[in-house]
Amino acid sequence: MAIFQQILFIAVVATTGYLLFKRILRIRNNIKLGRKTDRFDNKSERWKNTLLIAFGQKKMFKKPIAALLHLGIYVGFLVINIEGIEFFLDGLFGKHRVIARFLQGINMTGFYTVTLNIFEFLAVIVILSCVFFLIRRNILGIKRFDGIEMTHWPKLDANLILIFEIILMFAIMTMNASDQILQSRNVAGYPQTGRMIFSDIFASPFYQNLSTPALIIVERVAWWIHIIGIFAFAIYVTYSKHLHTALAFPNTYFANLNAQGKIQNMDEVTKEVKMMMGMPVENEESTNGNEGEIPRLGAKDVNDLSWVNIMNAYSCTECGRCTSQCPANLTGKKLSPRKIMMDVRNRAEEVGESIAKGGKGLEDGKSLLGDYITKEELFACTSCNACVEACPVMIDPLSIILQMRRYLSMEESGAPQSWNAMFSNIETSFAPWKFPPSDRFKWADELAKEQENADENK
Amino acid sequence: MEDKNLYKVPTMAEMAQNGESPEVLFWVGCAGSFDDRYKEVTKAFIKILNKVGIKFAVLGQEESCTGDPARRAGNEFLFQMQAMGNIQVLNGYNIKKIVTACPHCFNTIKNEYPDLGGNYEVMHHSEFLQQLINDGRITLKEGGAFEGKKITYHDSCYLGRANDVYEAPRKVLETLDAELVEMKRCKTNGLCCGAGGAQMFKEPEKGNKDINIERTEEALDTGAGIIATACPFCMTMMSDGVKNKEKEEQVKVFDLAELIAKNEKL
Numbered sequence: 001m002a003i004f005q006q007i008l009f010i011a012v013v014a015t016t017g018y019l020l021f022k023r024i025l026r027i028r029n030n031i032k033l034g035r036k037t038d039r040f041d042n043k044s045e046r047w048k049n050t051l052l053i054a055f056g057q058k059k060m061f062k063k064p065i066a067a068l069l070h071l072g073i074y075v076g077f078l079v080i081n082i083e084g085i086e087f088f089l090d091g092l093f094g095k096h097r098v099i100a101r102f103l104q105g106i107n108m109t110g111f112y113t114v115t116l117n118i119f120e121f122l123a124v125i126v127i128l129s130c131v132f133f134l135i136r137r138n139i140l141g142i143k144r145f146d147g148i149e150m151t152h153w154p155k156l157d158a159n160l161i162l163i164f165e166i167i168l169m170f171a172i173m174t175m176n177a178s179d180q181i182l183q184s185r186n187v188a189g190y191p192q193t194g195r196m197i198f199s200d201i202f203a204s205p206f207y208q209n210l211s212t213p214a215l216i217i218v219e220r221v222a223w224w225i226h227i228i229g230i231f232a233f234a235i236y237v238t239y240s241k242h243l244h245t246a247l248a249f250p251n252t253y254f255a256n257l258n259a260q261g262k263i264q265n266m267d268e269v270t271k272e273v274k275m276m277m278g279m280p281v282e283n284e285e286s287t288n289g290n291e292g293e294i295p296r297l298g299a300k301d302v303n304d305l306s307w308v309n310i311m312n313a314y315s316c317t318e319c320g321r322c323t324s325q326c327p328a329n330l331t332g333k334k335l336s337p338r339k340i341m342m343d344v345r346n347r348a349e350e351v352g353e354s355i356a357k358g359g360k361g362l363e364d365g366k367s368l369l370g371d372y373i374t375k376e377e378l379f380a381c382t383s384c385n386a387c388v389e390a391c392p393v394m395i396d397p398l399s400i401i402l403q404m405r406r407y408l409s410m411e412e413s414g415a416p417q418s419w420n421a422m423f424s425n426i427e428t429s430f431a432p433w434k435f436p437p438s439d440r441f442k443w444a445d446e447l448a449k450e451q452e453n454a455d456e457n458k
Numbered sequence: 459m460e461d462k463n464l465y466k467v468p469t470m471a472e473m474a475q476n477g478e479s480p481e482v483l484f485w486v487g488c489a490g491s492f493d494d495r496y497k498e499v500t501k502a503f504i505k506i507l508n509k510v511g512i513k514f515a516v517l518g519q520e521e522s523c524t525g526d527p528a529r530r531a532g533n534e535f536l537f538q539m540q541a542m543g544n545i546q547v548l549n550g551y552n553i554k555k556i557v558t559a560c561p562h563c564f565n566t567i568k569n570e571y572p573d574l575g576g577n578y579e580v581m582h583h584s585e586f587l588q589q590l591i592n593d594g595r596i597t598l599k600e601g602g603a604f605e606g607k608k609i610t611y612h613d614s615c616y617l618g619r620a621n622d623v624y625e626a627p628r629k630v631l632e633t634l635d636a637e638l639v640e641m642k643r644c645k646t647n648g649l650c651c652g653a654g655g656a657q658m659f660k661e662p663e664k665g666n667k668d669i670n671i672e673r674t675e676e677a678l679d680t681g682a683g684i685i686a687t688a689c690p691f692c693m694t695m696m697s698d699g700v701k702n703k704e705k706e707e708q709v710k711v712f713d714l715a716e717l718i719a720k721n722e723k724l
Contacts, residue, residue: 062647258569259565259568259569259620259621259622260619260620260621261565261569261616261619261620261621262565262569262570262620263529263530263570265570265573265574266534266538269534269535269538270538270573270574272535273535273538273539273542274542276539277539277542277543279542297534298532298534325647327649327650327652327669327672327673328663328665328669330649330669330672331652331662331665331666331667331668331669331672332664332665332666332667333662333663333664333665334663334664335663376663376664379660379663380662380663380665381655382615382650382652382653382654382655382657382669383530383615383654383655383656384615384619384650384654384655385615385619385620386615386619386647386649386650388619389619389646389647402530402532405530405531405532406532406533406534407532408532409531409532409533409534410532410533410534410535415531415532415533416660416661418659418660418661419531419533419656419659419660421659422527422528422531422656422659422660423528423531423533423536426523426525426527426528426536426540427536430522430523430540431488431491431492431522431523432488432523432527432528432658432659433488433492433493435492437519438519439491439492440491440492440518440519440521441469441491441516441518441519442491443486443490443491443497443500443501444467444516444518446497446501447465447467447501447504448465448467450501451464451465
């Protein structure tokens, strides 16, 4: 029996490892569809941000209740997974509570007991937080959990994760409860752990009356549910908004460090403008190096965006803080920054899937612009940075919107009529409004006149 | 007071001709030059500069759109043409320090011109005014025109979130000895007036409300009689909002510089 479980465990680990590896590789390739951008400077500030914002969840606390509940799950997730080490060793060696035995050997059972009680306490917190989150998401009618993009899979995904976590925690509690009863009956193979308070109080009563063989089955099943649950969850996460649990860290590290108001300069345009204005152009070689392949101006599809933009999309938790702050969305316009991020992710997935299958990939006749994101959404943005400010994991939807506007304006001449008029005003009158340039300094004459009048009235 | 030209507006060209250079260049901006309402802000700021005796200059007809709306509407070519033209002029005069009453010009020159060879110390007029206050060149006036009056300040996105300038405008308002009341959404959470990102130059997309109405309602909810702004686009949007709500008798929209100038009886 034990050897069968060992073989099964190793098979499960190998399968998980393989699937996870493939999936991570796919996501990596999808992110690498994006253009190069240099986000490797300023390491100390980047680490500081990662510690404060990703690890320390600083921006989450703009919404204190959600932040506290999320913190419970986050700490629970981090800490309880330490127990995974013992799970893993147990599975591998076909033993039970290897670490407990080891600590017993060096007279440190007390440490084990305290640690497991901390895990159990956190498990209870996680269950309560998840239940509260489920209520919040499904019953309280919080607006940011709705929206045109929050149907079907995204809606299901959000609930599945919470249910998943509750099941995992229940498995731990069941396992510990049955284990404790087995210990009290001095069943061989169940070393003493000391009292695990929460499972003893809340779960033990359900199993007290079972026979020892039945209890062993309960304990084994709970163990397997937990360990398979963790592995399944790890794979599931890569298809889910829950990928933020991993990507929030690199995403924060590689976030934009410039003033939020700064728009990235297009160096390829600078070169051309300088040549037009008869100014010296640096980096002549790199111009020649790129010959033959003129990059598209702005973004039409995911490969026109930077890899950071695509990583942003994979890091999105679909919490909707961005959309709930967006002035366009608040006033009923189609734009939703969250949808922009989800669209980028979906398109990257579609392209990646196609490439993996030997399909047409980016040349499938579809594109991010048009098939996913419409002009109307892009034109509704006020570039106010509220979405950027709101994001707890430093996602920048505005960058994507502006790159797509560039494509529309420069490659498609697809800007709204009034913008085209504004462009030609700037070209001919050097102001966005149609005033004669010679009137630019008239205010000074007006000021002088006002003073004269004021003096005369004195 | 007999001097007819109490308020001088020296141009950079004149100064350069006399071999002089200003402490600071006042970048007026297109709205400050052409928009009838915002010209008043320009004049108010000129009066303050004259009053405190700062050696300043303007570019006059040599100034040109920074390119901000073109860039935000996606026309990078036009933006860079404008930027490089302006940088040639500014560098030609060896300008070191710029102040402007427009957060869009401020953001563009400060953050975006360096990539194109334009490196200057750039200040928004709220920061400049704050410095004058810190230096004691503008002081709190008791019994001024705004004493005890309720004022609410509307954060401009390009000043606030874009450049983290939240305190300077509020510090400026403090010298009025008025009662500063905040809107529900302020500072980092401030709601846009609806004009940024080149929205000023087009009709809004289809929706169920205009953004400036949403924001104006919030401003009116504070019960303030004055909405203070620090941006020409915000000024337009909030004034339109107040008009739309038929409150222009009770509620006025003023720029920071106008409030200071009025308080100083300039």
